[in-house]
Amino acid sequence: MFDERTLSGELDELRRSHAPSTLVFDAQGDFETLPPSIAENLLAVTDGLEPLSYDVSWLPPDAPETLHRIAGSEFTIGAPGDGGIAWTRQTIPPVVLVKPRLEGSPEGFTEFLIAEALVEIGLGDPEHFLGFFEGGYRELAEAVPLSPADTYQLAVALLTAFVGRSTRPVFADWEGEFPALHAEWVDAGERLRPRLGELSRDVAIGRTGFSDAAELACSAVKHDLDLPTPFAALDSSAYEQYGPSFGVRWAQKTFEALDNG
Numbered sequence: 010m011f012d013e014r015t016l017s018g019e020l021d022e023l024r025r026s027h028a029p030s031t032l033v034f035d036a037q038g039d040f041e042t043l044p045p046s047i048a049e050n051l052l053a054v055t056d057g058l059e060p061l062s063y064d065v066s067w068l069p070p071d072a073p074e075t076l077h078r079i080a081g082s083e084f085t086i087g088a089p090g091d092g093g094i095a096w097t098r099q100t101i102p103p104v105v106l107v108k109p110r111l112e113g114s115p116e117g118f119t120e121f122l123i124a125e126a127l128v129e130i131g132l133g134d135p136e137h138f139l140g141f142f143e144g145g146y147r148e149l150a151e152a153v154p155l156s157p158a159d160t161y162q163l164a165v166a167l168l169t170a171f172v173g174r175s176t177r178p179v180f181a182d183w184e185g186e187f188p189a190l191h192a193e194w195v196d197a198g199e200r201l202r203p204r205l206g207e208l209s210r211d212v213a214i215g216r217t218g219f220s221d222a223a224e225l226a227c228s229a230v231k232h233d234l235d236l237p238t239p240f241a242a243l244d245s246s247a248y249e250q251y252g253p254s255f256g257v258r259w260a261q262k263t264f265e266a267l268d269n270g
Contacts, residue, residue: 010047012037014033014034016033019124019189020120023124023190027131027179031102031104032054032102033105034105035107035109036106038109039108039110041091042075042086045083048084055100055104057100057101058099058101060084061099061136061137062081062082064080065080067144067147069146071157072157073158079137084099086106087106090165090224093110093111093114094107094108096129096130098130099136105123105127105130107122117192117193120189128179129176132179138165142164142168142256142257145254145257149167153260155220159218159220162220162224163219165224166220166223166228167227169227169230170230170243170244171243171249171252173232173244174230177232180231181233197232198232198233201225201229205226205235205236208226208237209237222240223240230244239259242259
């Protein structure tokens, strides 16, 4: 199920700098959330497990079933919204899993995604938005007029922006030490830039759903791009300082403004 991936060059050097004990594996099957029966196969290639669990009272009554699985005591890895890479500190040592969906992607881009995961592990960033919002996730769900799935997507985006504020200084410093990875970071940002220009208008006229727009805008934070209204407030020292409470209040005020607009 998991084949260890050999890292070399800049990526291997970066792992030794940021997350030296972390193991990187290619997953043989694609997944969003690995069930315990498969996730526990990692016991064969790691030293142990420290499964995470979250308080189920943090979940709104209509939360997707996947969230109940993640919040429970069963050992699960990954969640919808992770994309082509999943990582966890629930194993000893931590692991990064590269999914088959990245096959065919440029190797440099895949290496950037692995590097990003290693940096997030090394910085101690939350593994899932439940670990970030805690009980604030129920408050977020009550504050926004979105479906359970769209609320989930918005929470993923809000965590992405918060984490992006901490990772982008690291990425920016790669220019001298890890120039190839730095170039991939810049290139990924440049590919996002054209999509940001019309984002506010697209949301206003209903061409783009709010959660989809938030996902795009919040992804741009880690690339140090200018965010359109109303997402620019999420790229702020206030968000860094107040975290989830700021995110909930921002969402509430944003939808109040949209309703009054």
